[in-house]
Amino acid sequence: MPGPGKKKQGKVCRECHRVVDGGGCSVCGTANLSEDWSGYLVIIDPEHSDVAKKMNIKLAGRYALKVR
Numbered sequence: 001m002p003g004p005g006k007k008k009q010g011k012v013c014r015e016c017h018r019v020v021d022g023g024g025c026s027v028c029g030t031a032n033l034s035e036d037w038s039g040y041l042v043i044i045d046p047e048h049s050d051v052a053k054k055m056n057i058k059l060a061g062r063y064a065l066k067v068r
């Protein structure tokens with residue numbers, strides 16, 4: 001869903017760094033989310049992505065590089 005133009009970039013899961021749309025992470029099932037993150041990362045093919053392997057990402061999707 002397109003944002004209203006404000007600098008609101010949503011929340012990410014603190015455990016797997018996945019960008020989350022709802023109130024919890026669909027991967028971890030946790031509500032341990034952070035709004036303080038940076039570095040937008042799109043993983044299309046986790047099995048062939050070095051970045052995904054380094055970050056232990058097994059599912060395609062949008063992720064944050066750094067989460068505080």
Ligand SMILES: [Zn+2]
Pocket residue numbers: 013014015016017018025026027028029030
């Ligand atoms: Zn997660």
